[in-house]
Amino acid sequence: MTDSTAETTSPPPDDAALTPTGAPTVGFVGLGRMGGPMVGCLLRSGRPVVAYDIDPRRSAEAADAGAECANSPAEVAARSAVSLTMVMNDRVLREVALSPDGILAGARPGHLFCDLSTVSPQVSADIATAAAGLGVRYVRAKVAGSTGLAAEGQLTVFASGAQDDVDAVSPVLAAFAREVRFVGPGEAAHYLKLAHSIVVGAYAALIGEAVTFAAQGGVDYDTVIEVLEAGPLGSRQLSLKAPMLRDRTFGDPPSDVDTAAKDLDLALDAAVRVGTVTPFAATARQLMTSRQAHGEGKLDIWSVIRSLEALAAVERD
CATH class of the missing domain: 1.10.1040.10 (N-(1-d-carboxylethyl)-l-norvaline Dehydrogenase; domain 2)
Structure with missing residues (x-):
């Protein structure tokens, strides 16, 4: 038994824009022990990154590595084709996703929002419902591996949601993952x-x-x-x-x-x-x-x- 969640069926602006060809901007919120190395891998793969962290020192480190910095998660979403989040807990993810300055406030219909955080299936289900109501695609992509593997681009990622959405974001995740596996609908990746x-x-x-x-x-x-x-x-x-x-x-x-x-x-x-x-x-x-x-x-x-x-x-x- 798992939580059932809504999945949006809105078409993306351009799935091909999520491949290295054309190098569309990837948004990233949460530049801590795992998020920082992931951003480094994205930059080394040739993808432009717009990043945000509540700690300005982490944002400065990302800027030094070549990322552009935003002033809020909403700005991250507004300036990117796909937004990734890697934050600490339910409270932070809810704020990053659902607040007036959150991802969903800045995302256009068809935007792909992919959360990488270890949080509860319940808060993720709430975000999925809100995203679906706005025509935003939502993927739960969970990570196995250490900070060292993150820096080397050798993490394992298992993702759930609509399979078309997982397929669309997988080339982005491959910048820091040796394997990206679809594991089912809804909150399956969380479990x-x-x-x-x-x-x-x-x-x-x-x-x-x-x-x-x-x-x-x-x-x-x-x-x-x-x-x-x-x-x-x-x-x-x-x-x-x-x-x-x-x-x-x-x-x-x-x-x-x-x-x-x-x-x-x-x-x-x-x-x-x-x-x-x-x-x-x-x-x-x-x-x-x-x-x-x-x-x-x-x-x-x-x-x-x-x-x-x-x-x-x-x-x-």
Whole structure:
């Protein structure tokens, strides 16, 4: 069960204008840890970009990289064929999309609005309804990958909405994605993104639990990590995080506890709405709460091992 949302059937001004030929302007709102590198990829692909961020320093950085800067999301939409947004949460996206200075205030009929943010299916559905009423096409394109992959243009994007709209925006998204996949209508991409968030949080907690258990049983801490990584239970994610676990260096992360906790909150709320149980997500969220209570919300997600060690009265750091 997923939320049903309206989809506009208004024709675009020119779908061909969303390909590199002619290099139409792409709008981008939200120039943070992910949005900034995405804009860099768009510029390197030869696409003109008009950008906006509430933080003028980020806008200045985008301008230095070659983007034009707008004074509002509405201006971004008015000056572009397609607008992309990458913002932090429901409140910000609602303001960016629906306020008097928002994307929909500046978008003409046929404009393509593509949101990349990790937000709730509910706020996205509200935006879809508003966009349809104005003849604006709306795509939900969710992102899997780190800031490093964003900078390299190697993200994975899964998108939902009307397939024609996803097909139209895919050449733009390909500037920072190695794969763009259509995953269904409506809010499907949101549920898939939140499923991804559940796996990310629960996996970090599971490995932390396993490492703490084996180390308390007398196995050398580094050896536990090495065997788990090298054996049949290893994964790309564990290989990426193994040096961090060994060195206990959880600072300057690609994704921090606060962000992961926000994503799990969205997943837990959505699970209630669709009638599924998520005990592993709930447990991982509680471990993250412990890190936040210790003032460690800006550390890497995998620092949740410290919560598990604390429960076992282990002092390792």
